[in-house]
Amino acid sequence: MKILLVGSGGREHALALGLQADPACTELHVAPGNPGIAQIATTHSLAITDNSAIVALAQKIGAELVVIGPEVPLVNGVADELRRAGIATFGPSKVAAQLEGSKTFAKEVMSDAGVPTAKSFTCTTQVEIEKALDTFGAPYVVKDDGLAAGKGVVVTRDRVEALNHALACQRVVIEEYLDGPEVSLFGISDGHTILAMQPAQDFKRAGNNDAGPNTGGMGAYSPLPWAPSDIIEDTYKQVLAPMIAEMSARGTPFVGLLYAGLALTDHGTRVIEFNTRFGDPETQVLIPLLVTPLASLLYKAATGNLGDTQLQWRDNSAVTVVLAADGYPSAPKSGASITSIPTIDQVQIFHAGTAMNGNGLVSAGGRVMTVTGIGSDLTEARNRAYRAISQIELEGSFYRSDIALNASVAEKGN
Secondary structure (H helix, E strand, O other): OEEEEEEOOHHHHHHHHHHHHOOOOOEEEEEEOOOOHHHOOEEOOOOOOOHHHHHHHHHHHOOOEEEEOOHHHHHOOHHHHHHHOOOOEEOOOOOOOHHHHOHHHHHHHHHHHOOOEOOEEEEOOHHHHHHHHHHHOOOEEEEEOOOOOOOOEEEEOOHHHHHHHHHOOOOEEEEOOOOOOEEEEEEEEEOOOEEEOOOEEEOOEEEHHHEEEEOOOOEEEEOOOOOOOOHHHHHHHHHHHHHHHHHHHOOOOOEEEEEEEEEEEOOEEEEEEEEOOOOOOOHHHHHHHEOOOHHHHHHHHHOOOOOOOOOOEOOOEEEEEEEEOOOOOOOOOOOOEEEOOOOOOOEEEEEOOEEEEOOEEEEOOOEEEEEEEEEOOHHHHHHHHHHHHOOOEEOOOEOOOOOOHHHHHHHHHO
16 A cells, blocks of 8 residues: 655654554655655655645555645645545545634534533633633633644733733633643544544643643653543543544544543543644654554545454553754754764654754754653653663753653552
């Protein structure tokens, strides 16, 4: 099977490795890719915002499956154009991708589906914004209604900060604060059936102990030894299955990856947000643990044939840590040389914001690399990830040192 994967980040590098490892994948193409992906697949230069270029490339290489990594081409409707061209595509339609593209739309679908989520108001004027802030009080949760590359959410006790962020958005969702640990749980859907993956937890803040600005994610781990034993079944019943049923009933079936960001509150599970693609950096811990052949799995989903497919997982733990460029997330510096990348057993290093120039490998984005360690438990996985990331040399770079720390301590205590 010839496969085209669209994207260029750490998530796509992890997906590329998973797709390539499936014997069903005979040829792997990635556009635009990055230097790490280029070592395992054929890369093609194109703009992911150019739907016609993506379709033309898929036709040129004879792709039998296209997997869309990032959210922007999905919200732009590239999956619809690929399907019109007769190409099996893993990724939701333009309408279905609005579950990520518009938080207001997601709230409406959740309401119709009976999916538990935070109470909220959608606001477009300062009067509406101030009324909503006063209704819920601190801590304030303010979300840009549209795509914001993982940085459109502000959670703060500072009313001025909350107001300023809201006023900077064309349309904004203000909602009640959900207390409790946050969990990411993905579901793979063919439009009618959805398979729940195992949960992961990511770390959004730039600094240790969740200090500093919000980011696209600084690390993740899976599985979650502290989570309720029925979290997968509960999320399937309360969230994933009802959403897929509602989207199908609307005549806009969801085909692809539905990412549920959850809060485990004292009043039960609540949805914080949906994404409509594999999350980054959670994908970098989930794909290395997935035993089920990835290419065959995504092809079944793309062609409406998941049926009674069961997901199988390695009996291991995985921890991933993001190496960020100097200045990330506000003003990351690019062009710095990257050296001393180690090769360590049970460690996978995924390129994200990297590029090649005359001097070799250099930084080319805020999140430069993601380093995943795999072990028999979280402690072993952490040790491997941190041993590897500590050896990578990139001037001014930084990473959090507490990814999965509390969970690994708790796991040892049990």
